[in-house]
Each structure stands twice: as C-alpha cells, then as structure tokens.
Amino acid sequence: MTAAINQTVTGERADLLESLGQARFFLRFTARELTDEQAATRSTVSELCVGGLIKHVTAVERQWARFIVEGPGVMPGGDDPSAFEEYASGFRMLPGETLAGLLDDYERVAGATDELVRTLPDLDAGHALPPAPWFEPGARWSARRTLQHIIAETAQHAGHADVIREAIDGAKSMG
Template sequence: MTTITRERADLLESLGAARFFLRYTAQGLTDEQAATRSTVSELCIGGLIKHVTAIERQWARFIVEGPSVMAPADDPDAFADYANGFRMLPGETLAGLLDEYERVAKETDELVRSVADLDADHPLPPAPWFEPGARRSHRRTLQHIAAETAQHAGHADIIREAIDGQKTMG
C-alpha cells in the first residue's frame, strides 16, 4: 500500500466532499421523487446518481486498464446506454442506486490510496471532446471524477429545490 501523502489525502477529501453533497441532495426522497424531472431537462436526482456512479467506475477503470475501457465515441449502443444512465429505469430504487454509488466510491478511494504513481498516464481515446493525442494522468483523472461529481451535485440541488424547496446549502 502506498503512503497516504498530503496530495492523496487532498484527493480523497475532494472526492468525499463532492459525493457528500450529491448524496445529501437525495436525502429523504422517495423513489418517485428521485425519478422526477422537475426542470425542462431530462435530468432527475436518481439518474444523476446513476450517471456519476457509472462515470466514476469508468474513469477508475481507465486508471487501471487504460483507454480500452472507454466506448468508442461513435458506438450507437454506448450512446443509448449513456442516455439511460441519466434515468431511473423500472425496478431501480434510490436506495439501490445509492448503495452502488457507495460501493464504487469505496473502490475509487482504495485506488487513490494504492495506485503506484499519480503521474502515470494513458492516452485518451479518440473523441470529438478530446484533443488528438491527448493524455490524462492518474491525478488528473481523479480530479476529473471530483469535478464531474461536484458539477452534477449542483444539478441535483436545482432539481431538488424544484421538487420540494429543499436546498443543499443556503
């Protein structure tokens, strides 16, 4: 096991804080409320938790396995899966989504503690949103997970406020 340096502790703290706000936003919701689209977007709180879980899992796998874990940008099946990743599908529950999120978070936290070199990197797969030939370090990948989670926690906060007036902060 790698020593928990200040940098690794900071990464764990950033990930933990972003996850806390996303989970907090879902606190006390029913499955029906978690699946509610309360704005003009397609987003719902349960779907955001599901999406963040999938994205965190995929980027953590990228650190371990490299770009082969990323679906090609032009794969129509991957796009359908991606779109369904923002929805609560029949049979899915908020509790189940939160349990899976917790499991993935623990795995990522262990990766932060154990990955040998945060400077190691992999090439990013070809996609319109990546510069050709771009690479991403393990450190930058973990920062991306925290940023993505924080961004979607903000989305969830807006959706929650529209459902019942609750605000995560303020």
C-alpha cells in the same frame, strides 16, 4: 488488510480524497429523504433527475477509475446507436431501479476509487485518451488528472441535483 490500507493517507492523496468525498457528500445529501418517485422526477425542463444523476456519476467514476488502471481500451466509443441509448439511459432511473440501490452502488464504486487513490503506485502514470471530439488528439491524462476530472464531474452534477431537488420540494443542500 494490506499495509497500504493501514497507513495514514497524507499530502496530495489526502487532498484528492477529501475533495472527492466532499463532492460525493453533497450529491448524496441532495437525495436525502426522497422517495423513489421523487428521485426519478424531472422537476425542470431538463431530462435530468436526482436518481439519474447519481446513476450517471457512479458510472462515470467507475469508468474513469478503470481507465486509470487499464487504459483507454475500457472506454466506450464508436458510432453504435445502442451505445448512445445506453449512455442516455444512464441519466434516468429505469423501472425496477431504486434510489437505495443506486446509492448502494455509488458507495461500492466510491470505496473502490478511494482504495485506488490510497494504493496507486504513481499518480503521474497515465494513458492516452480515447479518440473523441472533445479530447485533443494525442492527449494523455495522468491518474492525478483523471481523479481531478472525477471530482469536477461529481461536483458539477451535485449542483445539478441541488437545483432539481429544490424544484421538487424546496430542500437545498446549502443555504
């Protein structure tokens, strides 16, 4: 164990980890006691399913954590039709995928991101965002801003998963 792991995380980093942990909890809690079939069920008119949302959030967190460390070159882009299909399949449970496997992968990615938050030398360090229609040209995100994006993405999709879960069997995350 490194010294950074043994140190108590306080202040802004503790707040980021707490917010991210809470959003992750609600997403995972929504999947409690689901079978693989239920986790793959599209219970609304949407293409989304609980397992697919967990898979998507895992990929998003992994990609943005890499962005923090490596910069925009790790972000997907371009007009390659296979890139869009890969992105779309990231919202679905594919044959052979299990909810347990998706949750295990999510746990590994979450652990790596948490370690990054604890040990990153500077939350102000940032990179230019990759070219995309949804980013302002020339925009930059600090590590802090990128972590806030991961938190927002996770919380948003936890809400989506809650609606899908309620439509499957009436179970709710809260209330």
